Amino acid sequence: MRHKKWIVRIVCCLVALTSWGSVSAETNLLFVGKNLSAVSDDPVAVQLAQTYHVVMEDQANLATLKLDTIDAIVISESVDADNAAVLTLIRSGRRPMLNMKGFTYGAGRLDWGEPNSGSATDNGRKLYVERTDHPIFQTCFAGKAQGDPIEILSQTSGKGLMPIDVTLQGSYCLAISYTQDIEAFAEDAAPQTVLHEIPAAMRGGNKYICLPVSRYSTPYLTADGKKLIDGIMAYLLDKETEDIPLPFPMINRFAIEGIPAEINQADNTIELTLSESQYAAMDSLRAVVPEIELADPDFTHLLPEAGSELDLRFTTFRPQTFVLTDYISRRVYTFSLRLQKRQGIEETENDNEITAIFDLFGRKMGSDKEALSQGVYIVVQANGETYKFMR
Numbered sequence: 001m002r003h004k005k006w007i008v009r010i011v012c013c014l015v016a017l018t019s020w021g022s023v024s025a026e027t028n029l030l031f032v033g034k035n036l037s038a039v040s041d042d043p044v045a046v047q048l049a050q051t052y053h054v055v056m057e058d059q060a061n062l063a064t065l066k067l068d069t070i071d072a073i074v075i076s077e078s079v080d081a082d083n084a085a086v087l088t089l090i091r092s093g094r095r096p097m098l099n100m101k102g103f104t105y106g107a108g109r110l111d112w113g114e115p116n117s118g119s120a121t122d123n124g125r126k127l128y129v130e131r132t133d134h135p136i137f138q139t140c141f142a143g144k145a146q147g148d149p150i151e152i153l154s155q156t157s158g159k160g161l162m163p164i165d166v167t168l169q170g171s172y173c174l175a176i177s178y179t180q181d182i183e184a185f186a187e188d189a190a191p192q193t194v195l196h197e198i199p200a201a202m203r204g205g206n207k208y209i210c211l212p213v214s215r216y217s218t219p220y221l222t223a224d225g226k227k228l229i230d231g232i233m234a235y236l237l238d239k240e241t242e243d244i245p246l247p248f249p250m251i252n253r254f255a256i257e258g259i260p261a262e263i264n265q266a267d268n269t270i271e272l273t274l275s276e277s278q279y280a281a282m283d284s285l286r287a288v289v290p291e292i293e294l295a296d297p298d299f300t301h302l303l304p305e306a307g308s309e310l311d312l313r314f315t316t317f318r319p320q321t322f323v324l325t326d327y328i329s330r331r332v333y334t335f336s337l338r339l340q341k342r343q344g345i346e347e348t349e350n351d352n353e354i355t356a357i358f359d360l361f362g363r364k365m366g367s368d369k370e371a372l373s374q375g376v377y378i379v380v381q382a383n384g385e386t387y388k389f390m391r
Contacts, residue, residue, distance in 0.1 A: 027052045027237065028069050030095075032086065033076040034059055042076055043218045044100070047226055048233060059083050072096040072236055075104070077215040082109055093203030096236035098229075102162040102212025113166035115212070116179040117159050119188045123178040124160035125153040127194050130327065131174045131299065134197075135241050140231035141224075146298070150175075152213065152225035159214035163192035166328050172197040172244065173327035174209075193327045199243045207236050247326035250295035251302075251333055256288055256312075261335070270322070270335040279339055280358055280380045285312040290335075292322075300326050312337060313362040353382040357389070 029052045033039030039056045048054055057065060062085035067073075073095045079086050081103035087110060090099060102115040118124045126149045129137055137144055144150070153160050161177045177194035181187040198208040209232050213221075221229070235241060254261040254270045261272035274282075282288065287309050294300055303323045304310060312320055312335070319334040357365045358378045365372060369379070369389065377389045 027071045029054045029233075030065075030067070030070045030073045031056045031076065032059055032062065032073065032079060032089070033057075034078040034080060038078040038215070039076050042078070042215065043221060044074065044076070044229060047221075047229065048074065051230070052233070059086055062086065062089055067094055070095055072098070072233065074233075075099040075101050077101050077213060077218070079104075081106075090208075093206050093208070096206045097208045098232055098236060099208070099210040100213055100215075102164050102210065105164050105166070105210075112168040112171075113164040113193070115164045116162060116189075116192060118162040118180055118212075118214075119160070119178040120180055121178070121188055123188055124156050124180075126151050127161060127175040127177045128191065129175055130195075131172060131244060133244050134172075134174050135238075135244075136174065136228070136231045136235050139235075140227050150224050150228065151222055152228065153217050154220045154222050155217075156214070156220065157216040160217045161194050162212040162214065163194040164196065164210070164212065166193040166196050168198065169329060170202055170246065171199070171328055172246070176327060191327075201243065209236060247299040247329070248296040249300045249324040249326055249329055249331045251292060251322070251324065252295050253291070253293040254335070255291040256285075257282060258291075263333075268331060268333045270333050271338055272335070273338045273340050275340050276378055276386045277380070279362065280356060280378065280386065285315075285337070285362060288312055294324070296326075300324055316362075354379055355382050356380040 029048055031039055031042070031045045031048070031054050033042065033056065035058050036056060039045055045054055045056060055070070059079050073089065075086065075090065075097065077100045079101050081101060087104060090097065090104060090110065104110055105113045105115050129141070129144045129146055129148050129150065131137065132144060132146050141150060163177045163179055166173065173193040174197055175195035176191040178188040178191050181189040194212065196210040200207045211232065250265065251263060251270070254263060256272060259272065259274065259278065261270045263270050289307060289309050292302065292306050294302065301324070310320065315335060315337040316339060319336040322333045322335060324331045324333065354367045354369070356367055357369065357372065357380070359365055360376055365377065369391065372391050374391055377391070378386055379389045380386050
């Protein structure tokens with residue numbers, strides 16, 4: 001006996017999106033849910049049925065389903081995240097796809113990242129634009145700048161947007177949303193990818209977008225939320241759009257007070273060599289703002305943020321890390337300081353006035369040698385000369 005199939009046909013309404021042209025109600029979308037009752041009144045399915053011919057299907061029937069007449073696929077958030085047939089369908093790349101189930105990612109599933117339940121604050125209703133150059137944002141939200149919010153939901157029922165710490169190389173983070181703090185439920189944690197694209201070239205010519213939104217919150221999609229879903233579907237079905245460039249996480253230049261550091265891109269190391277007089281003149285690197293130039297400042301982000309005041313005094317033996325990310329790739333640079341000993345430096349005091357004394361950790365110890373405890377020190381004189389002093 002053939003399994004029951006629900007079909008929604010609405011042929012009277014055709015929607016035109018300026019960048020992609022007209023779409024037809026004869027375009028067939030497969031809408032997959034946990035079961036038919038879960039998807040029959042799904043607001044996303046109802047919305048898409050105003051433009052497309054939507055075929056609703058139970059996840060239990062996917063193994064025998066033929067896709068000959070299907071143009072694109074939507075995976076409802078109601079599916080089981082570990083359902084083998086759902087995971088196989090996502091991996092196959094046989095059709096353009098919108099996946100709304102973020103928890104299909106993760107260990108033992110797709111291994112493309114680590115999902116999160118999403119912010120429990122008002123941030124759980126919003127995404128923040130990352131790739132302003134993407135056709136979806138160019139067409140549906142022209143004028144939005146990077147970091148601008150788009151309110152997708154007017155309210156949430158339990159969960160809202162559910163971002164993912166995506167690690168799949170070669171894919172894109174198009175927008176981010178805040179995660180839920182595991183220890184403090186009512187607080188936000190760092191943002192992660194909430195609008196994820198795998199380019200067609202990685203999926204046999206078929207695009208893939210993931211927008212994880214709780215099924216229980218989709219009744220509260222805002223006008224902008226509905227516009228985003230319409231834009232995603234039109235983009236998935238358009239075969240003419242070109243891929244946006246992948247971000248390029250790299251530090252091109254690193255300097256402190258105009259003195260450039262040596263960057264080894266193969267080892268991801270940054271080393272700044274200072275003479276003892278340069279080191280002393282910088283007041284022991286207690287509070288410096290490095291000059292950092294990124295290869296792709298538009299779509300890569302640095303932590304600590306560029307412009308941050310840092311304490312780099314102890315980086316001769318404890319390197320400082322700088323993390324560069326596009327929310328998919330993560331590149332960690334280590335910065336260290338090397339003090340260059342001057343050849344022939346005086347080992348004993350002379351008659352010049354002392355202006356400052358530093359210990360070997362770069363801490364300023366005043367200018368009175370008699371007040372020092374036992375140890376080795378660098379003495380800076382009024383004439384700019386330095387010498388080592390042992391007490």
